[in-house]
Amino acid sequence: MASGLLLSSLLVVLALISSSNAAPNGRIVGGVDADIGQFPHQVSLQREDGSHTCGASIISENYLLTAAHCVVVGNGIEPYPAKYFQVRVGSIQRTVGGQLLKLKRILVNKAYGNFLNDVALLELEKPLVFTANIQAIELAEEEVPTGEDVIISGWGRLYTNGPIPYRMQWNTLKALTVDECEEAIGMGDDSLICLAHQANNGACNGDSGGPATYKGKLVGVAGFVVGGCGSTYPDGYAKVAYHRAWIRENAGV
Structure with a gap:
């Protein structure tokens, strides 16, 4: 993983x-x-057991942007199943606060490789509700x-x-x-x-x-x-x- x-x-x-x-x-x-609310776009990408693995950014109500290497299997471009991950949004603490949300789909840039084009999209299971601490x-x-x-x-x-x-x-x-x-x-x-x-x-x-x-x-x-x-x-x-x-x-x- x-x-x-x-x-x-x-x-x-x-x-x-x-x-x-x-x-x-x-x-x-x-x-x-x-500070609280300083980075309302910042997300903690976590394994399903709650351990932090990577960061991500909120870019819309439904999508987050992260690095491909955070979600792919081995050295390839195929992502792990979305069910293996969760995200914490709206908190500057990685273990508490904000909301824990599930993912619906992971989409990796097919041009990823050799440290280049290292981007992937995370589609949320449900749309975000924006607040002072949750913003695209x-x-x-x-x-x-x-x-x-x-x-x-x-x-x-x-x-x-x-x-x-x-x-x-x-x-x-x-x-x-x-x-x-x-x-x-x-x-x-x-x-x-x-x-x-x-x-x-x-x-x-x-x-x-x-x-x-x-x-x-x-x-x-x-x-x-x-x-x-x-x-x-x-x-x-x-x-x-x-x-x-x-x-x-x-x-x-």
Whole structure:
């Protein structure tokens, strides 16, 4: 079952980015506690036993957006049955508060592979009722200018192999261009947005599938880290603007 740690195709990626001497090996480090209602779009994707595995974002009354690797079987593109998961919405605590909801269907981007196109849609069994703490987030349509602040949030580990927080964390990273991403980790691709940070900051295991936002819009879906959580390498996020057509086609938003 998916654990929020992206290890598939590791040898392939090692070859792709051998010049950087680092490889993607996972999914907030250096973050701070979120306030109630600060991230009403943020969702905890959980196994049916209630254990947190990934993040997700509310994009409509019926659909959530997450990472493909959070829900697929092995290294393929087929998802686990929707009944194996649940989501907690409307709470900054991953174990209490808000509502626990069941999924009706999981749809994975068929182009997912080698850390790219790492997006999936979660259709809810019943439509959400929006409140102050449960809101959809607008999808970005444009690139984030290089050097601009991007906000990430989630319940990922506080450091590599560290504890998972009960309260949602958030941090501020910096957007890079495709060329800058290529130079930094050898993975410059139009479907990716790389987010730079200082050491001991960034995403970690359990943040996968969670949101990256810019000016209140969803710009990225957490995918992988390079060289361990909180390294000096940028983190890789699926670029929402690039995947917007696929999202609109399949979720109607």
